[in-house]
Amino acid sequence: MTVDGCAVKVVDADRVTAVRERMPAAEDLADTADIFGLLSDPNRLRLLVALLDGELCVCDLAAVTGQSESAVSHALRLLRAHRIVSARRSGRMAYYRLEDPHVRMLLDLALAHTEHTEAIHPERDGAS
Amino acid sequence: MTVDGCAVKVVDADRVTAVRERMPAAEDLADTADIFGLLSDPNRLRLLVALLDGELCVCDLAAVTGQSESAVSHALRLLRAHRIVSARRSGRMAYYRLEDPHVRMLLDLALAHTEHTEAIHPERDGAS
DNA sequence: TGGATATATGAACAACTCTTCAGATGGGAA
DNA sequence: TTCCCATCTGAAGAGTTGTTCATATATCCA
Numbered sequence: 001m002t003v004d005g006c007a008v009k010v011v012d013a014d015r016v017t018a019v020r021e022r023m024p025a026a027e028d029l030a031d032t033a034d035i036f037g038l039l040s041d042p043n044r045l046r047l048l049v050a051l052l053d054g055e056l057c058v059c060d061l062a063a064v065t066g067q068s069e070s071a072v073s074h075a076l077r078l079l080r081a082h083r084i085v086s087a088r089r090s091g092r093m094a095y096y097r098l099e100d101p102h103v104r105m106l107l108d109l110a111l112a113h114t115e116h117t118e119a120i121h122p123e124r125d126g127a128s
Numbered sequence: 129m130t131v132d133g134c135a136v137k138v139v140d141a142d143r144v145t146a147v148r149e150r151m152p153a154a155e156d157l158a159d160t161a162d163i164f165g166l167l168s169d170p171n172r173l174r175l176l177v178a179l180l181d182g183e184l185c186v187c188d189l190a191a192v193t194g195q196s197e198s199a200v201s202h203a204l205r206l207l208r209a210h211r212i213v214s215a216r217r218s219g220r221m222a223y224y225r226l227e228d229p230h231v232r233m234l235l236d237l238a239l240a241h242t243e244h245t246e247a248i249h250p251e252r253d254g255a256s
Numbered sequence: 257t258g259g260a261t262a263t264a265t266g267a268a269c270a271a272c273t274c275t276t277c278a279g280a281t282g283g284g285a286a
Numbered sequence: 287t288t289c290c291c292a293t294c295t296g297a298a299g300a301g302t303t304g305t306t307c308a309t310a311t312a313t314c315c316a
Contacts, residue, residue, distance in 0.1 A: 028242040037168035042161045092262045092313040114156040
């Protein structure tokens with residue numbers, strides 16, 4: 001398993017080899033990127049944050065997050081497909097809960113920081 | 129500041145109010161979602177993972193991550209604009225480093241888990 | 257049974273994202 | 287100066303994503 005792949009020139013060949021070897025498998029990276037992608041939509045994020053405290057039904061999630069119930073349902077479907085949330089049905093209601101402890105940790109970590117730090121807004125204060 | 133906003137019906141009005149009050153500000157949520165969005169692309173993720181160990185120049189980043197130098201440059205520009213990475217110039221080379229400790233923590237946490245858990249692939253094993 | 261309610265789904269469309277290609281910038285060497 | 291090389295940039299196009307609207311399913315109540 002030699003290093004080359006792309007025929008680009010390299011400055012520090014040893015570092016390149018070393019870093020390459022430490023790089024997680026493509027599949028793992030793709031999965032991780034996927035998770036981040038699921039957290040990258042403000043409305044989906046709102047849903048998950050709402051679920052941090054415990055289960056809620058679809059209409060309450062819509063009320064809490066200010067989205068249409070259809071939008072909420074679509075979002076939950078996606079999250080459910082990735083086993084990030086799970087549904088408990090009771091009559092015609094569906095109660096969703098945050099199922100994935102890994103995602104919960106990411107949310108906790110992310111929220112802990114946004115509350116204390118000021119984010120950078122490249123559009124406004126032009127970071128060239 | 130009363131609770132209603134969307135004229136949707138609500139099942140557990142008290143929970144809805146409580147969760148709403150704990151909900152971070154829209155701006156904070158948007159910033160957090162933005163960060164997750166930056167981590168949601170496999171190639172950008174590769175770049176950041178490569179930078180976990182220390183700075184690298186653009187061409188080495190291209191070699192490590194298997195992307196064109198142009199693609200790398202575009203990606204770094206985005207990350208730079210959000211102050212997630214920073215550039216040190218030396219002659220015609222540009223050495224990038226991971227600047228944001230918050231993002232570093234998210235990466236560490238995320239990678240720690242993907243290496244040990246099996247992700248869900250909804251397309252393959254149909255979670256209806 | 258029929259009607260109301262909660263949730264789920266499909267299709268369609270606008271908005272956004274990523275890559276690529278071509279060319280620009282700017283430092284270093286001759 | 288002139289050429290070369292590393293990096294940067296803009297524009298364009300394919301692909302993806304999120305929302306909406308309309309409709310479907312399924313449960314409850316009368």
